[in-house]
Amino acid sequence: MPHDISLISTISVGFALAFVLGFIANRINLPPLVGYLVAGVLIGPNTPGFVADSVLSSQLAEIGVMLLMFGVGLHFSLADLMAVRRIALPGAIGQIVLATAATAGVFHLLGWAMGPSIIMGLCLSVASTVVLLKALEERNGVATPNGRIAVGWLIVEDLAMVLALVLVPAFAGVLGGHVAEDGGHGTAADGNIFVTLGLTLAKVAAFVVIALLIGPRVMPWVLRQVARTGSRELFTLAVLAIALGLAFGSAKLFGVSYALGAFFAGMVLNESDLSHKAATNSLPLQDAFAVLFFVSVGMLFDPAILWQKPMLVLAVVALILVGKSLAALGIVMVLGYPLSTALMVSASLAQIGEFSFILASLGIAHGIFTQEGMNLVLAGALVSITVNPVVFSVTERACHWVNANPRRKARFEDSRQTRFLALQKELEDARVRAAEKAAAHKTFTPEELAERFPLFSNLTPEQREVLLLHFETRTAQPGDRIIRAGDAPDNVYFISSGEVEVRVADRKIPLTAGDYFGEMALLSGKPRSADVIALDYSKFVTLNQNDFRQFLRRFPEIRQQVAALAAERGEMNEGFFAEGEETK
Numbered sequence: 001m002p003h004d005i006s007l008i009s010t011i012s013v014g015f016a017l018a019f020v021l022g023f024i025a026n027r028i029n030l031p032p033l034v035g036y037l038v039a040g041v042l043i044g045p046n047t048p049g050f051v052a053d054s055v056l057s058s059q060l061a062e063i064g065v066m067l068l069m070f071g072v073g074l075h076f077s078l079a080d081l082m083a084v085r086r087i088a089l090p091g092a093i094g095q096i097v098l099a100t101a102a103t104a105g106v107f108h109l110l111g112w113a114m115g116p117s118i119i120m121g122l123c124l125s126v127a128s129t130v131v132l133l134k135a136l137e138e139r140n141g142v143a144t145p146n147g148r149i150a151v152g153w154l155i156v157e158d159l160a161m162v163l164a165l166v167l168v169p170a171f172a173g174v175l176g177g178h179v180a181e182d183g184g185h186g187t188a189a190d191g192n193i194f195v196t197l198g199l200t201l202a203k204v205a206a207f208v209v210i211a212l213l214i215g216p217r218v219m220p221w222v223l224r225q226v227a228r229t230g231s232r233e234l235f236t237l238a239v240l241a242i243a244l245g246l247a248f249g250s251a252k253l254f255g256v257s258y259a260l261g262a263f264f265a266g267m268v269l270n271e272s273d274l275s276h277k278a279a280t281n282s283l284p285l286q287d288a289f290a291v292l293f294f295v296s297v298g299m300l301f302d303p304a305i306l307w308q309k310p311m312l313v314l315a316v317v318a319l320i321l322v323g324k325s326l327a328a329l330g331i332v333m334v335l336g337y338p339l340s341t342a343l344m345v346s347a348s349l350a351q352i353g354e355f356s357f358i359l360a361s362l363g364i365a366h367g368i369f370t371q372e373g374m375n376l377v378l379a380g381a382l383v384s385i386t387v388n389p390v391v392f393s394v395t396e397r398a399c400h401w402v403n404a405n406p407r408r409k410a411r412f413e414d415s416r417q418t419r420f421l422a423l424q425k426e427l428e429d430a431r432v433r434a435a436e437k438a439a440a441h442k443t444f445t446p447e448e449l450a451e452r453f454p455l456f457s458n459l460t461p462e463q464r465e466v467l468l469l470h471f472e473t474r475t476a477q478p479g480d481r482i483i484r485a486g487d488a489p490d491n492v493y494f495i496s497s498g499e500v501e502v503r504v505a506d507r508k509i510p511l512t513a514g515d516y517f518g519e520m521a522l523l524s525g526k527p528r529s530a531d532v533i534a535l536d537y538s539k540f541v542t543l544n545q546n547d548f549r550q551f552l553r554r555f556p557e558i559r560q561q562v563a564a565l566a567a568e569r570g571e572m573n574e575g576f577f578a579e580g581e582e583t584k
């Protein structure tokens, strides 16, 4: 293959094959991820036929990791995590420690050095959030308390792994690997391990503080400026630039991993309503590169491991399916939760996925981990993800079995409800708070916007979407004065619910949902022409002066309609004043 088209062929064959196999996997009730991995195996150097460029694909995979982590940051809900912290925090940490120690012990006994054994332990200790979410979605379990405990648990695992990704390069020397030469990461090879650890953590902490302090102030502002241009692609581009730029920049400046940088970029965007909408725009790209990530991981897999080292493969699978699950089951029971919760968490954890691959690749890059280890991790992932649906149905049967017998039920379920109920209440409170917050912020979908405001019905869905980005929401209580006659203009108001009253001279004109007001002063540049008072609990979406003017400039037809109504209102008011004069 001529070198100059290797990028094209790697991407196109990768996507095409991943699509076909992902689709087949889905049809036979497996997560599509299995299909992507197999696609990678097929175009990898270890199977006959087309061989994609593995150097290129590993870089594409790196972009995939950044975007995956960006996605994790984007969906990270602190409120949910806080609600399940009493079980998820000790549970996930305890389980990572137990599973890592057990796995590292087994592999050390089998003759591996301590460094690769520990990496193997970490790889097997963390489950895939992607796989779990898919499994929960299929069972309608995402919103159930047990489902949220499992998700919270995995988020703690993800966070612990983010830390591991930062620490592995720093400890490369100690773990028997080679020391990074780019100077980007601190290294523990030369002397005091605590100094290195301290330095690494200090850099990470500095980065986190800067990202969280400056990010939420600057990013939404930047995005608002971009949104003003009215171009959705510029907007998507801005989000991507923030995700990848922050990941790359922070890796260069602070020596933190791309993954951590991207995670925080996601979290920063997650904070603001406007940005969140924008971030959703970038999801397709995120999905696409995540697929390439799995494909390129598959490319590394050498199926020969299955017949060359079957016992090791079995050991890995057993550690994932049995070892890890038992550890989690034990921990949840010790923490005093019902057996059904314990079984659900165990089933959720009985697989490994993206973080294990990331960690294994990192281990290889730093000379700590071996290709054989990577093959074992991959075999473990393929098998455990494939049988995960079976694990779930086994645990469901176990639950039925326990519940079928009153004595068993009393012992394993009913007597263990106190903590579970407390947690359920906390989750419910978090949900209510989140719903309130969302309701206060919610504007509309582009369809709802057109439905409510006939003024916007001729815009294309895309134009409406851009318009929505500019909207702010405001609420008012009965009696609130929203506009005072004679004031300088600031916003135009679109009533989404409730009722207001316009007061001119001694006339009162009611306006309701779908109407708008505040346009006259913005058009004429004069002070407000009337008082506007809320009659009911009301909600508005508002556009500021600049955005409104720009919007009208872009859509002359709407400008005409708005100007016509303003003129009509103006004439009407002159009439009112004239009448007032006459009666005097």
Ligand code: CMP
Pocket: 483, 489, 502, 504, 509, 516, 517, 518, 519, 520, 521, 522, 527, 528, 529, 530, 531, 532, 569, 570, 572, 573
């Ligand atoms: P503005 O002058 O910016 O602020 C007060 C708003 O009340 C005005 O814009 C119009 O949107 C609205 N308004 C004024 N007069 C009338 C009217 N006669 N009928 C309906 N709305 C009006």
